[in-house]
Amino acid sequence: MHSKIEQIIQKSKERADALSEINTQTRCNDRRDIFESIGLVCKRGHIPVIAEVKPASPTGKFADVNPEIASQIACDMENAGAVALSVLTEPCYFEGCIENLESARKHTSIPVLRKDFIVDTSQMHEANSDVILLIAGVLGNRLPEFIEIARRRNIEPLVEVHNKKELAYVLECDAILIGINNRSFETLEINLETAEKLIPLVKEHDRKYNQKHLIIGESGVKSTDDAARMIKAGADALLVGTYLMEGDLKEKMKKLIEANNKQEIV
Template identity: 40%
Template sequence: MDAARERPGGDARVSVEARSFPDAVSATEADGRVPLIAEVKPTSPTTDGVREDDPVELAREMVAGGATALSVLTEPEHFGGSTESLSRIREAVDVPVLRKDFILREEQLDAVESDLVLLIARFVGDDLPDLVAAARDRGFQPLIEVHTREELTAALAAGADIVGINNRDLGKLEVDLGTFEKLAPEVPDDVLLVAESGVHTTEDVQRMRMREAGADALLVGTAIMDGNVRQNTRRLTTST
């Protein structure tokens, strides 16, 4: 995390006119499909190989497959992402775009415009309320990622209205879909709930969507990037 903390921000404070993620989720559900955040992820520590397609073309194929929103990695060292790719993708599509990165300082919010920004409770710690406020001041919609009950409590105390429950333990890199099932019932009804990581099959989609506290949306990377992204996206968004 030291390297992530030292990465620079932008030259000037950004001001974003964000595309509404909650509205996009509602529109997808009204269309009878599963709201899906499809992730443009060239590589990661948990995948093999590198996907070298043009990120913009991948993004367009995901949207054509029915993606409600896109997640774009901007972390360069471990995930092969870039702020340039995010900018190009956001110009090319009309769905909300999430910037996925390790954002630890306020000025790092100014590196690029997006509609949503990921704030990971595990890494942000006590700075979470200030970063949430700073993100909203710029027009971003913060998606606060949690993995434990303590992190969820901190996210709600910081005023989170979009929470992502990550099924992957970022310390051990182990995935357990039961993490979502354990924490989801503790999320208030007025908070938009996203299930992250570990979703590969239509059965996984149904598992995350069922029950009283089911996911409002799913964030999926590897299962979409591994193969034909349009077909993979369509398969998961029609898993009703």
């Protein structure tokens, strides 16, 4: 695991240790259905895009984002055609916060994903979201427990994998929504071939065991060609952050969701 990822995980553990007592009985009773949302867009022949409210990354800053700005960005993303929103809540390296998540969800009507490095069960009760990111390479054999907690809270877990070993383990867990991250946790380099190699393994598993997983392609979509490539590989939806946070959001979103109509996709 890359030293930068280890640093982020350590900071997440420190944040979890500092959490005050949280009501673990709360449920997200008004969960917005990401499966339904993705399905509706697919029926229109468009690419489902989960747009990310991303203030910064370890490599740079995109925008000064507070709760008010987060809600405006979220509304702009929804109006531009996003099927769901991803909101960063990691504060140390991505400059996110729970308040941005809550504000974005309050002012929109599409599903909202909490994107963070979840390392402790206490973090599972910090905020209501419709979906929560659980990273297989971070949680290891604790993953089933975190999936169960999410389900008890009526929150859908998006379980993220980076390689064949993690994927094989996740396919044995009670996960329906699988995110394939094209960014390596070892080198931090992005390679779209990661999804192209792993997606067929999910499809093969589903055919063999008569199951159905929904696959989200994560990281590395920087153009309509990249978007079309991921859909051609078998991704059901794409999570896009950096590309949308830089430049004309409305125009970029329009091109992404319509990339499925390109000639090369047959």
